[in-house]
Amino acid sequence: MIPSSSPGRARRAPSFRPFSLLTLSLLLAAGCSHRAPKVEKAAEVAQHAVPAPAPEAPAEATREGGTGTRAKGEDGALGRSTDSLSRGDMKEKTQAKPASPAMRAASGYGAGMGVMGSSAAAAPGYPAAAAGGGRVSRRVLSPGARLMAEPETERKFNTEAYSPLGENAFLSVNEHPLSTFSSDVDTASYSNARRFLGDGQLPPKDSIRVEEWLNYFSYAYAPPVGDAPVAIHTEVSECPWQPAHRLVRIGIKARPIEQAAVPPRNLVFLVDVSGSMMPANKLPLLKNGLAMLTRTLRPQDQVAIVVYAGSSGLALPATPGTKQNEILTALGALEAGGSTNGGQGIELAYRIAQEHFVKGGINRVVLATDGDFNVGTTSEGELVRLIEEKRKTGVFLTVLGFGDGNLKDSTMELLADKGNGNYAYIDSAAEARKVLVREAGSTLVTVAKDVKLQAEFNPARVQSYRLVGYEDRLLADQDFNDDKKDAGDMGAGHSVTALYEVVPVGAPSPAGQSPAVSPLKYQSGAALAPASSRSELLTVSVRYKAPQGNTSAKISEVVVDQPEPFATASADHRFAAAVAEFAQILRGSPAVAGQTLEGAKKMAAAALTADASGDRRELLSLIEHARGLGKEPLSRAE
Numbered sequence: 001m002i003p004s005s006s007p008g009r010a011r012r013a014p015s016f017r018p019f020s021l022l023t024l025s026l027l028l029a030a031g032c033s034h035r036a037p038k039v040e041k042a043a044e045v046a047q048h049a050v051p052a053p054a055p056e057a058p059a060e061a062t063r064e065g066g067t068g069t070r071a072k073g074e075d076g077a078l079g080r081s082t083d084s085l086s087r088g089d090m091k092e093k094t095q096a097k098p099a100s101p102a103m104r105a106a107s108g109y110g111a112g113m114g115v116m117g118s119s120a121a122a123a124p125g126y127p128a129a130a131a132g133g134g135r136v137s138r139r140v141l142s143p144g145a146r147l148m149a150e151p152e153t154e155r156k157f158n159t160e161a162y163s164p165l166g167e168n169a170f171l172s173v174n175e176h177p178l179s180t181f182s183s184d185v186d187t188a189s190y191s192n193a194r195r196f197l198g199d200g201q202l203p204p205k206d207s208i209r210v211e212e213w214l215n216y217f218s219y220a221y222a223p224p225v226g227d228a229p230v231a232i233h234t235e236v237s238e239c240p241w242q243p244a245h246r247l248v249r250i251g252i253k254a255r256p257i258e259q260a261a262v263p264p265r266n267l268v269f270l271v272d273v274s275g276s277m278m279p280a281n282k283l284p285l286l287k288n289g290l291a292m293l294t295r296t297l298r299p300q301d302q303v304a305i306v307v308y309a310g311s312s313g314l315a316l317p318a319t320p321g322t323k324q325n326e327i328l329t330a331l332g333a334l335e336a337g338g339s340t341n342g343g344q345g346i347e348l349a350y351r352i353a354q355e356h357f358v359k360g361g362i363n364r365v366v367l368a369t370d371g372d373f374n375v376g377t378t379s380e381g382e383l384v385r386l387i388e389e390k391r392k393t394g395v396f397l398t399v400l401g402f403g404d405g406n407l408k409d410s411t412m413e414l415l416a417d418k419g420n421g422n423y424a425y426i427d428s429a430a431e432a433r434k435v436l437v438r439e440a441g442s443t444l445v446t447v448a449k450d451v452k453l454q455a456e457f458n459p460a461r462v463q464s465y466r467l468v469g470y471e472d473r474l475l476a477d478q479d480f481n482d483d484k485k486d487a488g489d490m491g492a493g494h495s496v497t498a499l500y501e502v503v504p505v506g507a508p509s510p511a512g513q514s515p516a517v518s519p520l521k522y523q524s525g526a527a528l529a530p531a532s533s534r535s536e537l538l539t540v541s542v543r544y545k546a547p548q549g550n551t552s553a554k555i556s557e558v559v560v561d562q563p564e565p566f567a568t569a570s571a572d573h574r575f576a577a578a579v580a581e582f583a584q585i586l587r588g589s590p591a592v593a594g595q596t597l598e599g600a601k602k603m604a605a606a607a608l609t610a611d612a613s614g615d616r617r618e619l620l621s622l623i624e625h626a627r628g629l630g631k632e633p634l635s636r637a638e
Contacts, residue, residue, distance in 0.1 A: 159372070162206040163410040165471055167589055170464040170503065170513035173457045174525070179465065180480045182473040183252065183451035183488035183496045185442070186416060187435075188401055188409065188425035190216040193586070194618075195404065195427040197625040203586065207409060210469030210583045214497045217579065217615055219572040221253035221495050229255045229447045230490060232540055232557040237569040239501055240577050240603060241592045242510075246502040246563050249573050250455070250540055254447050256493035262445060264300040264361040266318075267293075269331075270349040272369035274309040277336040281427070282403035286368045287331045289400070289432030293366075294328055296437060297321030304352045305330050308345025309337060318356045343373070343386055353395045362444055367415070368400040371408030380411055387419040388486075394548060396446055396489070397421030400435070413472075420449055420489050438613070442491035448544040449489040450552065453498065454480045456539045460532040461505055461561050464513055466591065468499040468580050480543060483552050490544075499580055501591070502537065504561075511590065537561035571607040575616060578604035582623055597627050 171179070189212035196203040224231035233251040240247065269290055277283040297303065298321050305316035305327070316330040349365045357363050373383065387397065397419030399412045409425075416423035422443065424435045435443055452475060457465055467474075479485040490496065503510055541556040566574065582600045584592045601623040608616050 158405050160204075160405065160407045161371075161410045162204055163413070163472065165206045165209065167587070167591070168467045168469075168471055168474075170466045170501075170510050172464050172514065172516060173459045173462045175514075175517055177459065178454060178456055178477040178480075179467055179500070180452065180454045180475045180477050181467065181470045181498075182475055182486075183453060183490060184211050184470060184473050185215055185488060185490060185494050185496060186212050186413065186423040187216040188413065188423045189213060191427050191431050192401070192407075192409065192425045194622060195425075197622050197629075198427075199404075200625075200629065202626065202629055205587050208583050208587050209472070210580055210587075211473070211498065212469075213579050213583045214469065214499070214576055215495070217575070217619075218613075219251055219495055219497060219576070221251045223253055223493075224255050228544075228553070228555050229546075230451065230542060230544055230555070232542055232555060234540060234557060234559045235564075235570060235573045236537065236559060236562065237564045237573060238566040240566050240574075241581055241595050242501065243566075244504075244507050245510075246500075246504060246537070246561075247566070247573075247577060248500040248502055248537070248559060249576055250453070250498045250500070252451070252453070252490070252496040252542060254442070254490040254492060254494045257441055257445055257447070259441075262362070262441065262492075264358050265297070265302070265444065266353060266356050266358045266361055266363045267301070267303045267444075268349045268353045268365045269303060269305045270345055270365050270367045270369075271305060271307050271315075271334060272309075272345075272367075273307045273334050273336050274372070275337050276370055276372050276406055277403070279403060282370060283334065283336045285426060285429065285432065286400070286402050287334060288429055289426055289436055290366070290368065291328055291331055292429075292433055293436040293440070294324055294331070296440060297324060297327075302356060303327050304356070305334075306345055306349040306352060307334060308348075312345040312348045314348065314352070318352065343383060346383075346386060346390065350390045350393060350395055354393050357394070362396075362446075363394060364396045364398055364421075364444055366398045366400065367412075368402065369412070370403045370406055371401060371412040372406045373408070373411065380414055383411065384414055384418050387415050391418070391420045398443060399423040401425040417488070418486065420446070420486075422489070422491070434613070439493075442494035445492040446489050446547045447492050449547055449549075450483070450485075450487040450543070450545045451490050451496070452480050452485075452487045452543045452552075453496075454541045454543075455500065456541070457502075458532050458534075458536050458538060458561075459505075460528060461535075461537055462502055463505045463507060464503045464510065466501045466510075468501060468584070468591075470498065480541070483545070483550065489547075497576055499576065500538075535561050571609040575604055575607035575609075578607065579619065582619070582626075586626060597623050601627075 186209075189207060189209040192207055193203040193213075196207075221233045222231065231253045233253065235249045237247050239245040271283075271286065271290075273283065277286070294303065301321035302318045303316070303321070304314070304318040307313055307315045315334065316327065319326055319330075346365075346367070349367070353363055353365055391397070397416060398421050399416040399419075401407060401409065401412050401423065402425075413423050415421070424431075424443070426432050426435065454477070455465075473488070475485065475487070488496075537559045539556055539558050541554055543552040543554050545552050566577070578600050581592055581595055581603065582597065585595060585597060585600065601620055604616065604619055604623070611617055
C-alpha cells in the first residue's frame, strides 16, 4: 500500500498489485541497507569518537532537486549484489532512514545521515558549507545547529577501481645496467588488503603493490649523519625463494624530527561529505581519525575544514590549535549527502592553504575520501593536471582513503603521487592512530622531496636482476638527473625499502627473463671499466631536493658481493623477505612458484624481534586468514 496525502486512502497504479506492509518494509530496508560494521571494529571506532556537538537550535531546511546518494546492497562479499537487477533497474529511491543504534554506537554521534553543516560561519568571501547535493534554504540557523535534510538513496554495484599492474621482469645487465625508480612511502595497499582478508576475501591482484607492503613496516635503519636528510643502508643474502640468487635490500632512512622542533602546521582538512560517505567505515571513521590528529595540535598550529559534495564550502575557517573544541565541534557536525565534486573542493582547499601559508612551516591539504568523484572535474587526467598545478604553490598533499564498494584506489594513488604527497588507506581507528598520530611526522612533515633511486649493476658479477615491486614507480634512466621530473617525497623519520632479486654470473637464466636484443650492426659492446674487477655487486645512488628547493643533491653507496646465508641475515632483512613473498604469492607471481604461505609465515615468525606496535605479529594473522581462504597451493606460473 502506497500512502497518499489523504488519511485512510491509498493510490494504486492499475498495472501493479497492491503492496503489503511486509513487502514495503522489505523494500525500504533493502534500499537503505549497507554492511554493518564488525562488532570489534565498531567498539574500536567508538573508543575514539568525536564528541557530539552541542544541542542544536531549531532549524528548518527544504531541499530541491538534489542528487541521490548511494548505498550498497551486498551479501557480505564484495562485488556480489543481493539481487540481479540491472543498473537501470536499481533506480528505486527511498527516503534515508535514521541511523541504527549500532551505527550510532560505532560513530559516537550518529551515522552521518542527512546534509552536512557546521558550527562555524563561513569567512567573508568564501562559500558556506552547502547542503550535500541540493539547494537548502535556511529559515533559522543558530551557531551549533546542523542542517538536516532527507537525502535520497540508491543501491549500486561494487565499483572499486585499481590500476592494472604487471610485474617487473628479469633484465639483462648487459642491456639494462641501470635501474631507476621513484621512492614510494604509500602504505594503502597493505591496509586495504587487510580489509579484504578480514572480510573473508582475497584482495584483487591489481590492488597488491609489493612496495607498499614493504613500506608499511618500520625497520632499524640508522638516521642520517651530516647534512644530507636521508641515508642509504644495504644488505645482501641468499634469496629465500631461489637460493642460487641474491636478495639485495636497500633502505633509505629520512632524518627524524623531535616533536618540539616540528615547524608550525597549516593544515586544511578537505572532507568528502557526499552520499557515498554515509557508512560507518567512511565519514564516521574519517571524523574520528581527524579528531585524533586535532587533539595533537599545538598553539602554533592551525586547521581549516573544507567540505565538498555536489558543491564545496568552508565549514571552518583557519582556527588555531588552542581552540580544539571548536575544531572538534565542526568535525562532529559534518553529515553526508549528495554527489561528489572533488575538483571544486580541491580548488578551495588549496586556496585556503595558500592564504594562510606559513613560510618554513608545514603547509598541507589532507584529503579524506573514498575517491568517487562523479560530478564536476571527474576524469583522472583533469584531476592530475589540477593537482600538478596546485603543487607549485608549495602546499603538499596527504590522501586518506576510506570505505569499500566504490573505493577509487587508482585515483587516490595518482593524486598523491602527483601532489607531492602520500596515500594511506584507513580501515580502522587503530590505523587512523598509526597514520595520523604515531607516524604524524612522516605523514605530515616532508624533509626531502623528489627522492629518486638508481642502481648500477656490475656486469662482471651480475647476469640479470629483478626489482620486486615499484612497477608504477619506474623512471627512465635519464630522469634520475633531470630535476624537472617529479618523484616521491619522504617525511621525517620515514623509510623506503626496496628489494632486488639478483642472478649472479654463471647461474642459469631465470624463467621470464626479457629476451636479449639482437647484436648491433654498427656498434660493438663497450669494454668493461676497471671498476668492474672489484668485488662490487652494484652501486646505489639517491637524489633528493629540500622541501622548498628546486635543485637536487646526490649521495651514493657501494654494495659488495658478500652474500650471507639467509638464515643468518638480520631480522629486518628476513622479515622484509617474508612480506615480499606473501604479497607475491597472493599476486600469483611466477617468481615465487612453489612457495607456500606456511613457509612465508614461518619466515616472518622467526623475524619478529622488537614489535611494540604489534604490526609484525598482525602479519602472521593475515597469512592465516589467506590460508583459510584456500590459497594453498599458493602460487601459479603464468
